Amino acid sequence: NRRAAASLQGLGIDIDPGSELGSHPIAVQQLVAIARAVDTDARVLILDEPTSSLDADEVARLFEVMRRLRDQGTAIVFVSHFLDQVFEISDRMTILRNGRVVGERLVEGTTQLELVQLMIGRDLQVLERLDHAVQEASEEAAAEQRLPVLSAVGLGRKGSLEATDLTLYPGEVVGIAGLLGSGRTELARLLFGADAPDTGDLTVRGSSRRRLSSPRHAIDRKLAFCSEDRKAEGVFEELSVADNMLLGLQATRGWLRPIPTATREKLVKEFMTALDVRPADPSLTMRSLSGGNQQKVLLARWLITEPDVLLLDEPTRGIDIGAKTQIQQLVADLAEKGMSVVFISAELEEVLRLSHRLVVLKxxxxxxERPNRGIDVNDVLEIITGEPGGLAEKERADA
Structure with a gap:
């Protein structure tokens, strides 16, 4: 207990070492795990996203310990999506993309924009400006007087997302841009009630509430959410395509009121045709469908409930280009018909192509937050990094 108390004190953690770990907040649990690693007197210490649940003061204490260990001769591998922290604590960076090392840089003399360019594999200075699929509709919508379908004020959760304001309007696609770990998914989950916020208020169709207490409550308020983790949080592989497609509607009715057979058949046929689900056999198990067709079924699941707000988190990840194009067109069509869509994607080109308004997280x-007019990928990355220019500009200057 004395040794544990000393290790905890080194990280500024004032807790009883004999207490149950599960009784403490996630941030404290994270710091205890780090203290355990530090206590081994290792020559190499690997920290994989150690600050993911820590606030600013806790991060500062951790960095003090890391610097002390470094000065004592310990080699530290710091894995993180927080670029500011990488630049603050690291001496040297190794950049990976798609499972391969694509570069190594000394922190001194490297900009965040150069790092991001290596991460996403683009020479951003030579990218052409994108044609926005819904740009004209965006300008027309901006000129109209519209009432918001949803307003979030100060919505946040400790260790997940700082207090955030967001207003959604009918007929608008709001693109959420940011690097991995920026809080994109966390925002969607808070809006849908999948995670409980610590702060903030929500107003849906003029009805103000402190929070949406659960996904079921969100569905009742005409919200829908397609998770980025399709396999774990969307697809029931052993159920049929038809059953997967109708789960959302059945939830709104309650499990004691089964959907009539004729209604089931009509809805399944209608949405399989509208979304071009292949093979066109609703009795097949979801396991037998490709990733792109599974994603179409999940979209159909929510569209059948006729939502006012559709939250899409990485809806085109891991699917072929044909299905991706179909889903992108569907998003544009839904907005044109009056639905409010939140579109989240790691592909900045895709976000820019589809969105009327852009929200940037870091x-x-x-x-x-700004209207999506005349913005390109380079502009977004300059917002994220706070730095103009990039690799191509530096290479031209060196030449």
Missing amino acids: DRRKIA
């Missing part, structure tokens, strides 16, 4: 807080 380090789990909103740093910018």
Whole structure:
């Protein structure tokens, strides 16, 4: 107990070492895990996203310990999506993309924009400006007087997302841009009630509430959410395509009121045709469908409930280009018909192509919001990094 108390004190943790770990907040649990690693007197210490649940003061204490260990001769591998922290604590960076090392840089003399360019594999200075699929509709919508379908004020959760304001309007696609770990998914989950916020208020169709207490409550308020983790949080592989497609509607009715057979058949046929689900056999298990067709079934599940707000988190990840194009077109069509869509994607080109309005997140807080007019990928990355220019500009200067 004395040794544990000393290790905890080194990280500024004032808790009883004999207490149950599960009784403490997630941030404390994270710091205890780090203290355990530090206590081994290792020559190499690997920290994989150690700050993911820590606030600013806790991060500062951890960095003090890391610097002390470094000065004592310990080699530290710091894995993180928080670029500001990488630049603050690291001496040297190794950049990976798609499972391969694509670069190594000394932190001194490297900009965040250069790092991001290596991460996403683009020479951003030579990218052409994108044609926005819904740009004209965006300008027309901006000129109209519209009432919001949803307003979030100060919505946040400790260790997940800082207090965030967001207003959604009918007929508008709001693109959420940011690097991995920026808080994109956390925002969607808070809006849908999948995670409980610590702060903030929500107004849906003029009815103000402190929070949506659960996904079921969100569904009742005409919200729908397609998770980025299709396999774990969306697809029931052993159930049929038809059953997967109708789960959302059945939830709104309650499990004691089964959907009539004729209604089931009509809805399944209608949406399989509308979304071009293949093979067109609703009796097949979801396991037998490709990723793209599974995603179409999940979209159909929510569209059948006729939502006012559709939250899409990485809806085109891991699917072929044909299905991706179909889903992108569907998003544009839904907005044109009056639905409010929140579109989240790691592909900035895709976000820009589809969105009327752009919200940029960094380090789990909103740093910018603006109409999507004349913005390109380079502009977004300059917002994220706070740095103009990039690799191509530096290479031209060196030449």
